[in-house]
Amino acid sequence: MIQADVSPTKKSKKHKDANQIQYPNLVVPKIENCIAHVSSTTAIWSSISRVTGWFSTSEEERIQVQLTTPPRIKKAVAIGIHGFFPIRMVRSIIGEPTGTSVKFANEAALGIQRWAEQQGQEVEIEKIALEGEGIVLDRVENLYRLLSNWMDHLHQADFILVAAHSQGTPVAVQLVAKLIGEGHADSKKIGIVGMAGVSLGPFYGLDQKLVMRAYTSFESDSLKELFAFQNPDSLQARRYIEGLRAVIAHGVKITYVGSVNDQLVPLYSALCVHVNHPHIYRAIYVDGKAHSPSFIIDLIELLTKVRNFGLSDHGIIRDLSDSLAGTLTGGGHSNIYNDPGVYDIAIKYSLETTDIPDIPVQIEKFEVPMPSNYNPYHLPWSMRGILDQDFVRTHLMNDVKKTLDKFDIWNPESKPLKDIKYRLSAIKATAADRALPPPAIAE
Incomplete structure (x- = not known):
């Protein structure tokens, strides 16, 4: 029987360490x-x-x-x-x-x-x-x-x-x-x-x-x-x-x-x-x-x-x-x-x-x-609607910026989440096209 090498690789150790991190609720x-x-x-x-x-x-x-x-x-x-x-x-x-x-x-x-x-x-x-x-x-x-x-x-x-x-x-x-x-x-x-x-x-x-x-x-x-x-x-x-x-x-x-x-x-x-x-x-x-x-x-x-x-x-x-x-x-x-x-x-x-x-x-x-009522194009269009709201552009821009920054470094592993990232891939371009202003009120 061939015994697999159980020494942790760099990737598996990183994954293991991530699972051991105690995040707060x-x-x-x-x-x-x-x-x-x-x-x-x-x-x-x-x-x-x-x-x-x-x-x-x-x-x-x-x-x-x-x-x-x-x-x-x-x-x-x-x-x-x-x-x-x-x-x-x-x-x-x-x-x-x-x-x-x-x-x-x-x-x-x-x-x-x-x-x-x-x-x-x-x-x-x-x-x-x-x-x-x-x-x-x-x-x-x-x-x-x-x-x-x-x-x-x-x-x-x-x-x-x-x-x-x-x-x-x-x-x-x-x-x-x-x-x-x-x-x-x-x-x-x-x-x-x-x-x-x-x-x-x-x-x-x-x-x-x-x-x-x-x-x-x-x-x-x-x-x-x-x-x-x-x-x-x-x-x-x-x-x-x-x-x-x-x-x-x-x-x-x-x-x-x-x-x-x-x-x-x-x-x-x-x-x-x-x-x-x-x-x-x-x-x-x-x-x-x-x-x-x-x-x-x-x-x-x-x-x-x-x-x-x-x-x-x-x-x-x-x-x-x-x-x-x-x-x-x-x-x-x-x-x-x-x-x-x-x-x-x-x-x-x-x-x-x-x-x-x-x-x-x-x-x-x-x-x-x-x-029967699933529409994959609905999500990106709806996200555009959120970013277009005057209240969001004026009062919640810190939240928007933080969310968009997290999107850039997000690497989903499951198929459903990969699908979400694909469908939302245009949100950064949408934000740039709208020339979103800096936050007027810090949240």
Whole structure:
């Protein structure tokens, strides 16, 4: 038998060293980089806009929340809502479900405690873990009955934070809508953090990979329902939108956080890209152990900044999502809820921004990416649209320059990422043709 030379080559040693580097986890973009501090002028203008019912999504006339003085919080309630737990066979592939409601309630409570200490406040925190599986609509009803045992705590609370994962995200939205409808959420701050939520379902075609026939009838119904969210006309999708309209009209702040290398939920779904309102904040979680390309991280951060400033990403998040899918054995879908930064950013957004509840929620037409509607030319054309926006050219040029610099040195290895680099190869020329000005405001 011929024994191979196992001494490391220069290339393999470099690869090995790269895998051993401990990169930090990231939750970006930071709120301070997307939301301005409130001023008397903007406050007056926002008030006039709300009274007259006027609303525009143009670059010059968009309406945003702004950072403001944090409120005094004496009592808070942290609620955890878990997602769909797969059968044991699938758990052996994607790992045991550690994302329980107890975990989320505890992490949310710790986040509230950190926030209170930073503000020099003392706050009493009640933790509520709502456990129970099933389809979304059944879970809303069942968890509401469980929540009735804590109504006194909800009535006394100044702040309620609901932390939900995966299927738990639409459950959380509709549960809070029911609380509001029943009069149990008046005169209090409410925040929802949806971690890797299935707002537009899982990846297209993933149901075939997960072998539906391996599930019991009960589990199969819950899994099939997740894919119903891909259809905006389905009962599940319509009820979810109804819930969003109700909670946002009440002043609830929603933070959607997606994982860059999620193996089950695409980024466009986790970020709920088809729904627009100033009360929605979007962020991405980057697992340091996944070694995601710096260019991809910077590009997605730029796109989420654009969305948080109230402008369109021109569908680029949708076009990129399939290429970012993690392996089924990866932890992208689950590691997101272990990072304290995910809860911190939702708490800050919920408590330190102004309210604009009386602007209508806007729903965009959305098509789930699939072979029948795939257009390889859409991505470069959309990127051109981003670079052409006056707001980007004026306020986000540092981000654009950093992203373009990373693009130059990016050497993707996988076929999907190589395809992205090929399709975006004209973006440097596009930037040069537009003679993009130097940044006017440093971010």
